[in-house]
Amino acid sequence: MxxxxxxxxxxxxxxxxxxxxxxxxxxxxxxxxxxxxxxxxxxxxxxxxxxxxxxxxxxxxxxxxxxxxxxxxxxxxxxxxxxxxxxxxxxxxxxxxxxxxxxxxxxxxxxxxxxxxxxxxxxxxxxxxxxxxxxxxxxxxxxxxxxxxxxxxxxxxxxxxxxxxxxxxxxxxxxxxxxxxxxxxxxxxxxxxxxxxxxxxxxxxxxxxxxxxxxxxxxxxxxxxxNEYGENRVRLLGRLLYHDMKITGDGVAYMILDRKTLSEFDIHEGDTEGFVNRPLEIGKVRMSCLLKEDDGFFRVSLRSKRGISANRCAMEYFHGGGHELAAGGRLYMPGDIASPEEAAGYVEKATHEFMTAGNE
Ligand SMILES: [Mn+2]
Incomplete structure (x- = not known):
C-alpha cells in the first residue's frame, strides 16, 4: 500500500x-x-x-x-x-x-x-x-x-x-x-x-x-x-493540582516547581512530561504555564486553547516560542526576576498583560 x-x-x-x-x-x-x-x-x-x-x-x-x-x-x-x-x-x-x-x-x-x-x-x-x-x-x-x-x-x-x-x-x-x-x-x-x-x-x-x-x-x-511512571510523579502531579496550582482572573493557570520540591519528590528529567496540559481540563482555563527551576532560570512550558497563542506569549515574555498552542521558553534569574520567589509575580503580570492586549 x-x-x-x-x-x-x-x-x-x-x-x-x-x-x-x-x-x-x-x-x-x-x-x-x-x-x-x-x-x-x-x-x-x-x-x-x-x-x-x-x-x-x-x-x-x-x-x-x-x-x-x-x-x-x-x-x-x-x-x-x-x-x-x-x-x-x-x-x-x-x-x-x-x-x-x-x-x-x-x-x-x-x-x-x-x-x-x-x-x-x-x-x-x-x-x-x-x-x-x-x-x-x-x-x-x-x-x-x-x-x-x-x-x-x-x-x-x-x-x-x-x-x-x-x-x-x-x-x-x-x-x-x-x-x-x-x-x-x-x-x-x-x-x-x-x-x-x-x-x-x-x-x-x-x-x-x-x-x-x-x-x-x-x-x-x-x-x-x-503505565510505567514512578509513584513520585503521580503524587507530585496530585499535589500540584490540588495544592499549588493558581488560576488568575484571566483564566491562566500556573504551577511552579522549585528546586526543593523537585528534590523532595526525586523528580528526574521527563518525569513532569504532560503536567502542563492538565489544567486545560478546567473549562475556564485558557492557558496553562508550568515553571520548573533550573540553573539560573526557570524552564517555562505554555499550553493554550484555540484563540490564544502560546507561541506569542512564549516569544514576548519568556524568550521562547514553538507551536501556536504549545510553546516553551525561559525566565532568567537575574535578568527577568531577581530571585525564584518573584516567579509567580512575573507570570501573573506577564500573562495579565498578554491576555488583555487584544490577543486573538
Ligand atoms: Mn516535536
Whole structure:
C-alpha cells in the first residue's frame, strides 16, 4: 500500500532527490535534535539513524544531553551505548560532528543555547551540509542547506515518516522501514500529540494506520509511555493540582516547581512530561504555564486553547516560542526576576498583560 504526502510543500521530488544524493555521497552522518530530548526528538532521530544504517550508511546520534530513562525503550538495547550526549562527553560529540559531512537537525530550528545547549557552538562552527527536518514555527532558514519544515503536522516523527515514504528505499511502503524505526516514529508522534489528544491531522491518522498495518505494536508503546511512571510523579502531579496550582482572573493557570520540591519528590528529567496540559481540563482555563527551576532560570512550558497563542506569549515574555498552542521558553534569574520567589509575580503580570492586549 502506498501513500501520498498530502499538502506538505517541502516534500517535493526535487527536495527528495537532493536528499538522496546528499545521503549517497556522505561518508559519515550525524543526527541531532533539541536539548532535553522528548519523545518526538528521540523517536525521529533514532528512526532516521536506523533508516540510514539500513541504507548502508555510517551514522550516529549526538544529543545536547541525555535522553530520559522513561524514553529509553524507544532505543534498541544494543544501540543505547551508541548515542552520544554532548553534556556528558563533549569530546565524542565534537569528534562526531567534525567527522561528518552531513548533519540532520531534527525537531528544532535554530542553533541557540536554549535549544542546542553544548551543541550550539559545535553546530554553528561546522561546515558540514545541514538538513533541517522540523515542525516548529519560524525556522532559521539561512543556516540549513536543505529544509523540510512543516507546521501543519503533528510532529517531526510524522514529517520524517512522510519523507521516508517518498524515498526510493521504501517506495511508499511502511513495511520497508526497519521495525525499530517504525516503533520509534509511532512513539514520537504519540508523545507529541499527547496520544492523539492534539495536533492530529488526516495525515497523522494515515501514518498511524500504515505503521499498525506494518505490524508496529502500539500497545507496547503505550505501556512504556503511560503505565510505567514512578509513584513520585503521580503524587507530585496530585499535589500540584490540588495544592499549588493558581488560576488568575484571566483564566491562566500556573504551577511552579522549585528546586526543593523537585528534590523532595526525586523528580528526574521527563518525569513532569504532560503536567502542563492538565489544567486545560478546567473549562475556564485558557492557558496553562508550568515553571520548573533550573540553573539560573526557570524552564517555562505554555499550553493554550484555540484563540490564544502560546507561541506569542512564549516569544514576548519568556524568550521562547514553538507551536501556536504549545510553546516553551525561559525566565532568567537575574535578568527577568531577581530571585525564584518573584516567579509567580512575573507570570501573573506577564500573562495579565498578554491576555488583555487584544490577543486573538
Ligand atoms: Mn516535536
Amino acid at each position: 502506498t501513500f501520498s504526502h498530502y499538502a506538505m510543500n517541502s516534500i517535493t521530488s526535487g527536495n527528495i532527490s537532493r536528499l538522496c544524493s546528499l545521503i549517497d555521497s556522505a561518508g559519515y552522518i550525524t543526527v541531532t535534535a533539541h536539548m532535553k530530548p522528548d519523545g518526538d526528538a528521540t523517536g525521529s532521530s533514532y528512526a532516521l539513524m536506523r533508516f540510514l544504517g539500513a541504507a548502508g550508511k555510517k551514522a550516529c546520534i549526538v544529543f545536547p544531553d541525555r535522553i530520559p530513562e522513561s524514553l529509553a525503550f524507544i532505543i534498541d538495547p544494543e544501540d543505547r551505548g551508541k548515542i552520544i550526549s554532548a553534556a556528558d562527553d563533549i569530546a565524542s560529540a565534537t569528534h562526531a560532528v567534525a567527522s561528518s559531512d552531513l548533519i540532520f537537525c531534527l525537531d528544532f530550528n535554530r542553533f541557540s543555547e536554549s535549544r542546542c545547549g553544548k551543541m550550539a557552538d559545535i553546530l554553528s562552527g561546522s561546515g558540514a551540509m545541514k538538513v533541517l527536518i522540523d515542525h516548529h514555527l519560524s525556522p532559521e532558514t539561512e543556516r540549513f542547506g536543505l529544509i523540510f519544515s512543516e507546521t501543519e503536522i503533528s510532529s517531526t516523527s510524522e514529517l520524517l515518516f512522510w519523507i521516508l515514504m517518498a524515498m526510493p528505499q521504501t517506495g511508499g511502503n511502511a513495511a520497508m522501514l526497519p521495525p525499530p524505526a517504525r516503533k520509534a516514529l509511532l512513539a514520537g508522534m504519540t508523545t507529541d500529540t499527547n496520544n492523539f489528544g492534539n495536533s492530529v491531522f488526516p495525515s497523522t491518522l494515515k501514518m498511524a494506520s500504515a505503521l499498525l498495518e506494518a505490524g508496529t505494536d502500539r500497545d507496547d508503546i503505550l505501556y512504556h509511555l503511560y
